[in-house]
Amino acid sequence: xxxxxxxQDITKLEKGPMNWVNYVTxxxxxxxxxxxxxxxxxxxxxxxxxxxxxxxxxxxRLKVVNGELSxxxxxxxxxxxxxPLLASxxxxxxxxxxxxxxxxxxxxxxxxxxxxxxxxxxxxxxxLKHNPLLKK
Amino acid sequence: MTDIALNxxxxxxxxxxxxxxxxxxxxxxxxxxxxxxxxxxxxxxxxHIPFIKVNGIPGTSYRIWPGQIFKRASKxxxxxxxxxxxxxxxxxxxxxxxxxxxxxxxxxxxxxFYLPYLPEVFRFHFNAHNLVVYGKEGNEYLISDPVMEHVxxxxxxxxxxxxxxxxxxxxxxKMYYPTLMPKEINMKKAIVEGIYKTGYxxxxxxxxFFGSKAxxxxxxxxxxxxxxxGDRKSILYLGNIIRMQEEIGTGGAGFRFxxxxxxxxxxxxxxxxxxxxxxxxxxxxxxxxxxxxxKAGRVCKNRSADKTSFxxxxxxxxxxxxxxxxxxxxxxxxxxxx
Numbered sequence: 001x002x003x004x005x006x007x008q009d010i011t012k013l014e015k016g017p018m019n020w021v022n023y024v025t026x027x028x029x030x031x032x033x034x035x036x037x038x039x040x041x042x043x044x045x046x047x048x049x050x051x052x053x054x055x056x057x058x059x060x061r062l063k064v065v066n067g068e069l070s071x072x073x074x075x076x077x078x079x080x081x082x083x084p085l086l087a088s089x090x091x092x093x094x095x096x097x098x099x100x101x102x103x104x105x106x107x108x109x110x111x112x113x114x115x116x117x118x119x120x121x122x123x124x125x126x127x128l129k130h131n132p133l134l135k136k
Numbered sequence: 137m138t139d140i141a142l143n144x145x146x147x148x149x150x151x152x153x154x155x156x157x158x159x160x161x162x163x164x165x166x167x168x169x170x171x172x173x174x175x176x177x178x179x180x181x182x183x184h185i186p187f188i189k190v191n192g193i194p195g196t197s198y199r200i201w202p203g204q205i206f207k208r209a210s211k212x213x214x215x216x217x218x219x220x221x222x223x224x225x226x227x228x229x230x231x232x233x234x235x236x237x238x239x240x241x242x243x244x245x246x247x248x249f250y251l252p253y254l255p256e257v258f259r260f261h262f263n264a265h266n267l268v269v270y271g272k273e274g275n276e277y278l279i280s281d282p283v284m285e286h287v288x289x290x291x292x293x294x295x296x297x298x299x300x301x302x303x304x305x306x307x308x309x310k311m312y313y314p315t316l317m318p319k320e321i322n323m324k325k326a327i328v329e330g331i332y333k334t335g336y337x338x339x340x341x342x343x344x345f346f347g348s349k350a351x352x353x354x355x356x357x358x359x360x361x362x363x364x365x366g367d368r369k370s371i372l373y374l375g376n377i378i379r380m381q382e383e384i385g386t387g388g389a390g391f392r393f394x395x396x397x398x399x400x401x402x403x404x405x406x407x408x409x410x411x412x413x414x415x416x417x418x419x420x421x422x423x424x425x426x427x428x429x430x431k432a433g434r435v436c437k438n439r440s441a442d443k444t445s446f447x448x449x450x451x452x453x454x455x456x457x458x459x460x461x462x463x464x465x466x467x468x469x470x471x472x473x474x
Contacts, residue, residue, distance in 0.1 A: 001393060001423060013257045019285045021150040022390065023171065023397040025419060031171075031397040035285075041433025045375040046257060048436055052372065080249070080261060082191075088302040 001025070003032065007039040013047060053080060064134045070106030071134050072097075075121040089120045137233050137272060144241050144270035146280040146287045150394055153205045154179065155282020156243050156266040161215065163241055164314045166321070168213070170282075175398030176330040177209030180391055181337055182460070184354040185345045193376045196354060198391045200337075202264030202305070203245075206312075208333070212326040214318035221308035225300050228309030229292070232269060235313065241270040241280075245310040247301030251281070253288045263301050327402045328471050334395075335468025339461055348464060351457035359450035362441040370441035374449070378429050378436070392422035408474055414467060421459040428452040 003024045010017050017037055024034045060077045063069040076086055087097045090113070099105045100117075109117075111125070118125045144163055149155025149170045157173040174180070179199050186194040199205075210217050222228035235242045248254060248262045271278035276289045290298075299309045338347045345353065354377070361370035381390075396418040403411030428449060435445045 001390070001419070001426060011257070018255050018258065018283075019148075020283075021148050021170075023150065023393040029416070031400040031415070039429075041378050041429040041436075044433040044436050045378040048371070048375045049379070050257060085261065085303050 003027075003034050006034045006036045008036060009038045009040045009043060011038050011043040011046065013043070013050065053077070061133065064103075065136055067103055070101050070103045071128055071131060072106060072117055073101045074131075074134055075117070075123070075128065076101075079121055086120070090116045137237070139271070139273045140236050141271035141273065141278055142236070142239060142241050144268065144280055144287075147282070148285050149282035150390070151179075151199075152266040152282050153177075153202065154394070156268055157206055157209050159268060159280060159282060160241065160243055160314060161213075161317075164215075164317050166213065166215070166317055169401060171394050171398035171401055173209050174205060174391075174394050175334075175402065176212050176326045177205035177207075178330050178333040178337065179205040180334050180395040181346070182348060182350050183346055184350040184357075186357060193373055194357070196377055196380045198381055206266075208330070210314070212329050213321055215314050216316035217312055218315045219310065219312035221310045223308070225296055225309060228299060228311070229296065232311060233272070235311070236269065236272055240313050241268050243268050243312045244295075244299060245307040246295070246298035247303075247307065250294055250298035250301060251290065252294055253279070253281070253284065253290060261301070261303050263303050263305055263307055269295075324406055327406065328474070331399075331402075331467050331471045335464045335466075335471060338464035339468055340465075348457050348461035351453055351460065355450040355453035355457065358453065359443075359447050362443050362446050367439070367441045370446065371436050371439055374432050374441075374446075375436050378432050381425060381429055390422055390426070392418055392425055396422060406474065410470075410474065414463060417459070417463050421456055421463070424452065424456050424459065428456065 001022065001024045003026050006022055006024055019035050019037050022034050022036050023031060026032050057074070057077045060069065060074050064071055064074045076083070081089075083094050083097050087094045090097065100109060114125045114128060118128045121128065145159065147155070147159055147162075147170075149158065151170070151174070154170045154174040154177070157177065158168055158170045161168050161173070168176075181197065181200040183195070183197040188195040206217075209215075220231070222231065232242055232244075244267055245263075246265050246267060248265045249259050251259065251265070267279055267281040269277050270280055270287075273289070275292045277292060277295055279288050279290050281288060299307055301307060341347045341349070344350060358374070358377075361373055365373065396415045399411050399415035399418060403409065403415060431445075431452070432449055435441070435449065
C-alpha cells in the first residue's frame with residue numbers, strides 16, 4: 001500500500017474510531033508508517049458483528065421479559081459470553097449455569113451466588129434482579 | 137506503595153505483541169523496530185482450520201499463535217526473559233508491584249474485554265493481548281499499550297480482571313520482562329533464521345491447514361459457502377475473514393505489509409537487494425489481500441451471498457496463495473546463501 005492510499009474511513013459505530021499504524025511505501029518505494037483511522041471493509045465487518053450481537057441481546061431481552069429466561073441469559077449475551085465461559089467465571093458446571101437461565105431456578109438462587117454473577121457482569125445484585133428493561 | 141513512573145518510551149504499533157517486544161527491548165538497550173521483531177520472531181503465517189470454531193465461525197489466522205513471536209525473537213536475539221503465571225491474583229499483583237519498585241517495566245498478557253480505555257466496539261473476549269505497565273499512581277497503573285497512540289492508565293481492579301480473564305487461553309496473570317540482554321548481536325543470523333522458519337512454515341508444511349496451502353484451502357471452502365451454509369452464515373464467515381485480516385481484537389493492520397517492511401529493513405541493513413525485491417513482491421500480494429478485503433466488504437454490505445461474488449473472491453485468494461507460495465518457497469531455499 002502506498003502512503004497516499006492510506007484509508008481514513010471513520011466508522012459510524014459510536015465509540016468506534018481509533019488510530020491504527022499502517023506500514024506503507026513512500027514515493028521512493030521505501031517503507032514507512034502512516035496513521036489510518038479506519039477502513040471501510042473493517043468497518044463493515046465490525047458493524048456486522050455488532051448488529052448480530054445487538055440482535056441476540058434484544059431477542060434474549062424479549063425472552064426474559066416474557067418469563068422464558070432469567071436475567072442471567074440477558075447479561076450473558078450482553079457481555080458477549082457463552083455458557084462455557086460464564087461457567088468458568090462463576091466456578092460452576094455448565095449444566096448448573098444452564099439451570100440458572102430458568103426463571104424459576106433464578107428466583108431461588110442464593111444471595112452469594114447472585115453476587116458472583118453480578119460481579120462478573122459488573123453490575124449490582126439489585127440491577128441483576130430488577131432491571132426495568134427486563135420487566136413487562 | 138509509593139507512586140512510580142518509569143521513563144518508558146511508548147511507540148505506537150500495528151500489533152500488540154510486536155509492539156511490546158520492540159518497546160521493551162528498546163528500553164533495555166536493544167533498539168529494534170516493530171517489523172524487525174515480527175520478522176525475526178517469524179510472526180507471519182496462515183492458518184485455516186474449519187472444524188475449530190471460534191464463536192461458531194471457522195478459525196482463520198494470518199499470524200502465528202500468540203506468544204510465539206516473543207519466544208522466537210528473544211531466542212534468536214539472545215535475550216533472556218523472565219516469565220511467570222500465578223494461581224493467586226494477590227501474588228500476581230505483588231509481583232507486578234515489586235518489579236515496578238525495582239524499576240522494571242513489565243509486560244503483561246491480558247484480555248481485551250476488560251480494558252476500559254479501548255473503544256467499546258473492539259472489546260471482545262480476546263485473551264492474548266499484550267501491554268506494558270511502566271508505573272503506578274494511587275490505584276491506577278500507567279500503561280503503554282502498543283495499539284494506542286499514547287500512553288494511558290487503568291484502575292487496578294480493571295487490570296486484575298483483565299489479567300484473570302477466563303476462556304482460552306487463560307492469561308493467569310502472566311507477566312514477563314527481559315533479564316539479560318546480549319552483549320553482541322549477530323543481526324544477520326537472527327534475520328536469516330527468522331526468514332528460514334517463515335519460509336518453511338508458509339511453503340513446506342504437508343498439512344492443508346497451514347501456510348500458503350491453507351489460503352487455497354480457504355478459497356475452496358469459501359466458494360461453496362452460499363450453497364453449503366446459507367446466506368446469513370456465508371456473510372458472517374466472510375466478515376470474519378476480513379476481521380482476522382485487519383484487526384482481530386486489536387490485532388494488526390495488514391501482517392503482509394509488516395512483513396514486507398521487515399524484508400525491506402533487512403535488505404537495507406544487510407545491503408542485500410534481493411531482499412528488497414522480495415519486499416516489493418510481498419507488498420504487491422498485500423495489495424491483493426486488500427483488494428480482496430475491499431470486495432469482500434462490499435459483498436458483506438449487500439448482505440446477499442450470491443454464488444458469483446463468492447467465486448470471484450475465492451479466485452483472488454487462490455492468486456494470493458500462489459504468490460505467497462512462490463515467494464516463501466524462494467525465501468526458504470535461498471535465504472541461507474545470502
